[in-house]
Amino acid sequence: MFKQLFFDDQRLFARENARRIYGAPEYVGHYRDSLLNISYCWAYAIKGPDGKTHLLFQGLYRGQVAEGMSYGAAVSDDGIHFQPRNTASGSGIQNPDFPYQLFPTDAKGSEIAAVLEDPKAPPSERYKMLFTDNSRRDKDLHIIDTVLFSADLISWKEKCGCYWNPIGTEPLLGAFYNPVNDKFTILTRPDLTHRRVAITETPDWQYYSPMEICLQNDSLDKPLAEIYGMPAIEYDGWFIGFPHIYADFPQILNTKCDGGTMHVQLAYSLNGRHWQRALRTPFIDAGHPAIVENMGLPGKMTFLTSALRQDDGSILLYVITNMKEHGTPNAELQENDTCINILRLREDGFIGLQTEDKNIPARVATREIVWHGGEVTFNLVVSKATCAVYERTFYEVVPIPGFSHEDCTPASGDRVRWIPQWKGGNLEQFAGRILVFELRFENGTLYSVSGNGTPVMSMEGARYIKFGELPASKGF
Incomplete structure (x- = not known):
């Protein structure tokens, strides 16, 4: 075929x-947590063993200074309408902060980087989570990138000795099974704050190939634009990437963290290793008419973290939007400033x-x-x-x-x-x-x-x- x-x-x-032309996804719904600001690439949708769509997310308590990351879970029958899932008891959390808490609150702000299904694993390790442990960041400027596993998307354990990035880096990234070479591909930053896309592959979550750069900004991009990260999926013999373009920030003599906007373009590959950019216009941004209608105003930041194929062939896209800028302090974010918008793309409707x-x-x-x-x-x-x-x-x-x-x-x-x-x-x-x-x-x-x-x-x-x-x- x-x-x-x-x-x-x-x-x-x-x-x-x-x-x-790029396809035009339609808005079909949204999820906004009652407690947490999900203001960054902090939510991941995945089909669970029960056939339902599970949303694993994290955020900072609304209105508070960023002192600790909290993690939650929601579930949906149709991938669109979500309700918090009672995970705290199944996760073994003592004295949870809320019933749908997934992990204990982390004062160092460690982050979920990706969640994927492993078709080759035994049922007890069917689901993998790439996790970024920030406990060493202040001490030696490194992050520990670990692998967690689960049978049910509730109870997670660390897979000992598995470090998917030897230097350690933060989200945004892509992770998928590649049937071309029967390995798992991870598209990640090569180092902290290093905004390019590197690739590493693993057959078993123990051994990882050396990092190689596979995509970066080029001469057709806006001045100083950066590829912030690239989630990706395998799709009917193709591999579709979602490079996030960070641009339009003040030209200060420092790493760009304040100001600017984020939008999503498309990239593609025939083997999951060698990638090419598509059109240099937004595939999705926070100015999408339906997102503006939902949020009230055009947003600044857009993060597309998950794309799930549905039974009818369409694709649900999970897009986090933030009305404020990249570096806006959590205490300044209001209830309606952050949201997980859910868009539906027709089958094959990328381009x-x-x-x-x-x-x-x-x-x-x-x-x-x-x-x-x-x-x-x-x-x-x-x-x-x-x-x-x-x-x-x-x-x-x-x-x-x-x-x-x-x-x-x-x-x-x-x-x-x-x-x-x-x-x-x-x-x-x-x-x-x-x-x-x-x-x-x-x-x-x-x-x-x-x-x-x-x-x-x-x-x-x-x-x-x-x-x-x-x-x-x-x-x-």
């Missing part, structure tokens, strides 16, 4: 009258190709695909769309009778899984041949094309025609 998302044109023969001139049809054609059977599927929103199918011979690409645009029954409207129909029949008859798909669409956006095939380039296609050889999996 393959899925083509349109972050670039690498797998396209043609793109006419189609501009690249798309949109009709540029609405008076002219857009044209998008794939490169060659060795077809293994079944039908092709498009995800689009259009006034009208048709698809033509071509076959790659050894020397050229030729039309297939009965599979032209005129032979295709047009599609219209919002079609997450449009399967074209032609007068010539279905595509199953072309299993084992090399096909090219050309889509024409009016006044709309194309998000993806997918099917049971192997994308190839021209020489790979020629070898397949002559020798029947499919290219080996290269991990890119």
